[in-house]
Amino acid sequence: MKIVRADVIVTCPGRNFVTLKIVTDDGVHGLGDATLNGRELAVAAYLKDHVCPLLIGRDPHRIEDIWQYLYKGAYWRRGPVTMSAIAAVDTALWDIKAKVAGLPLYQLLGGASRETVMVYSHATGRDLAEALDVYGQHVDLGYKAVRIQCGVPGMRSTYGVSKDGEAYEPAKAGLPEEQYWSTEKYLDFVPRLFEGVRARYGFDTHLLHDCHHRLTPIEAARLGKAIEPYRLYWMEDPTPAENQQSFELIRRHTVTPLAVGEVFNSIFDCKQLIEAQLIDYIRATVVHAGGITHLRRIFDFAALHNVRSGSHGASDLSPVCMGAALHLDLAIPNFGVQEFMGYPAEALEVFPHAWRFDRGTMHPGEAPGHGVDIDEKLAARFPYRPAYLPVARLDDGTLCNW
Ligand SMILES: O=C(O)C(=O)C[C@H](O)[C@H](O)CO
Numbered sequence: 001m002k003i004v005r006a007d008v009i010v011t012c013p014g015r016n017f018v019t020l021k022i023v024t025d026d027g028v029h030g031l032g033d034a035t036l037n038g039r040e041l042a043v044a045a046y047l048k049d050h051v052c053p054l055l056i057g058r059d060p061h062r063i064e065d066i067w068q069y070l071y072k073g074a075y076w077r078r079g080p081v082t083m084s085a086i087a088a089v090d091t092a093l094w095d096i097k098a099k100v101a102g103l104p105l106y107q108l109l110g111g112a113s114r115e116t117v118m119v120y121s122h123a124t125g126r127d128l129a130e131a132l133d134v135y136g137q138h139v140d141l142g143y144k145a146v147r148i149q150c151g152v153p154g155m156r157s158t159y160g161v162s163k164d165g166e167a168y169e170p171a172k173a174g175l176p177e178e179q180y181w182s183t184e185k186y187l188d189f190v191p192r193l194f195e196g197v198r199a200r201y202g203f204d205t206h207l208l209h210d211c212h213h214r215l216t217p218i219e220a221a222r223l224g225k226a227i228e229p230y231r232l233y234w235m236e237d238p239t240p241a242e243n244q245q246s247f248e249l250i251r252r253h254t255v256t257p258l259a260v261g262e263v264f265n266s267i268f269d270c271k272q273l274i275e276a277q278l279i280d281y282i283r284a285t286v287v288h289a290g291g292i293t294h295l296r297r298i299f300d301f302a303a304l305h306n307v308r309s310g311s312h313g314a315s316d317l318s319p320v321c322m323g324a325a326l327h328l329d330l331a332i333p334n335f336g337v338q339e340f341m342g343y344p345a346e347a348l349e350v351f352p353h354a355w356r357f358d359r360g361t362m363h364p365g366e367a368p369g370h371g372v373d374i375d376e377k378l379a380a381r382f383p384y385r386p387a388y389l390p391v392a393r394l395d396d397g398t399l400c401n402w
């Protein structure tokens, strides 16, 4: 069997997605997600100009060898552009292998370790009352795990909350939106949010929160300690993780569980965090962390150290990534939870999928491969629209972490 085509499809059904389609001489095709929110065309060009030509004529079954060829062969290693491109190739090749075997991908990953995959949703409110109401709506929908984000009194904007009350979508058309941030106001308010959730809904649901890289280690330690009575499932991205050692300081002060990894691309980004058990959940995902092959490696390493998975699943990771992620989630022994934000209706039409959602759980389905396809004619009706993630500034104008 040989690869005869590799095409990059860029489409914007409600938001931008980059998809790699690999076709074999037997007429079997596989898909991989290559979307890097706000920097989509960089990965599309890397694939088109530097990767696709290398794939033609290769045996698609040699997944590990092709992964190593693209990783070691580039000489320039790691980074979000490279690793998203390799991930797209890897995912498409696993899709092909599973289709040829006539099996859903999770069967090739060792089979199901559970019946369903627990997913967490996003409850967001512009103020405390709205956030608590929305949390309740998600509980009524059957979610067993809910992330809560809320507007902060006295702050013009914050991460994870749409101003207009529409579904939250981080990227916006045009130039990057400028948002504002005050750690003092946030730290003052956010424990009251969790107190409100537990007072109204009790402890039956898993409560999650994303700090979105905005605190220093000592601030994160202070917050983690303050919110211990509300027993969060996790506090996500408390501080930027380039310096993995800084998590030692947070850990020394709090038993609030920590989750990190949505911006990680390789096992080396989280090696120290996992080995020293400085985190509880690793949130890397298929598209940005080198595909099924490399993410499986990260998860297996995490399993040795009692760290569970909690893969990123925002709406900027395409339905193809979601399909692939669900197969891994179903198979690995150390699964924790999967993020699921949902997709615009047009995106679900462009990407017909076997995965399904049922009252807070998901399943990848039984279709051979990863079970997600693309309607190319429909995709062509949604051309790429430049869009960026916001940036954040302090009140005095200093640029800070978004
Ligand atoms: O879903 C999350 O946890 C996020 O933090 C979402 C990110 O801001 C988003 O994926 C950036 O593109």
Ligand SMILES: [Mg+2]
Residues within 6 Å of the ligand: 210, 212, 236, 237, 262
């Ligand atoms: Mg996050």
